[in-house]
Amino acid sequence: MRRNPFEDLEDLFDRLSTQFEEGMARDSGLTIPGQAGVDVADTGEEYVVTADLPGYETDDIDLRLIDGALKLEASRDAAETHEEGDYIRRERTQHTVSRRVRLPDPVDEEGIGASYNNGVLTVTLPKLTGETGGHQIDIS
Incomplete structure (x- = not known):
């Protein structure tokens, strides 16, 4: 079965989003x-x-x-x-x-x-x- 290249891209965006949210929380005072x-x-x-x-x-x-x-x-x-x-x-x-x-x-x-x-x-x-x-x- 062929691997979907978009799954890797989605995983990358999920990881970046999580890191961004944690960084924003740290800098903005959010919990x-x-x-x-x-x-x-x-x-x-x-x-x-x-x-x-x-x-x-x-x-x-x-x-x-x-x-x-x-x-x-x-x-x-x-x-x-x-x-x-x-x-x-x-x-x-x-x-x-x-x-x-x-x-x-x-x-x-x-x-x-x-x-x-x-x-x-x-x-x-x-x-x-x-x-x-x-x-x-x-x-x-």
Whole structure:
């Protein structure tokens, strides 16, 4: 059977399109699949990081400050989304998102606060002069 030369061309366009979309997302602030979308605001005295994490519980979220960067990871097990009965459609499955946000200035590790309300995580990071080590952040 003869190979269709247009299939190779279509594959090439698909790959280019994917690379273009990922590049646009990186440059424009759009969310890339598997990454949590975040807003980072500088209020002068602190940084405020806001992330939309709908469908996650507080215990599903791991939040750490490591080497001047805020590391966020949220994961939901497939078992948590399982309901009894036969599915007609199943789009809600196991899902993990993560994000690492480099902070321009050192922050006061002991003054960091985090809250999670209606699927929105808000982290406040007071600015500090001087470097510090890693720190686990509790979410209320």
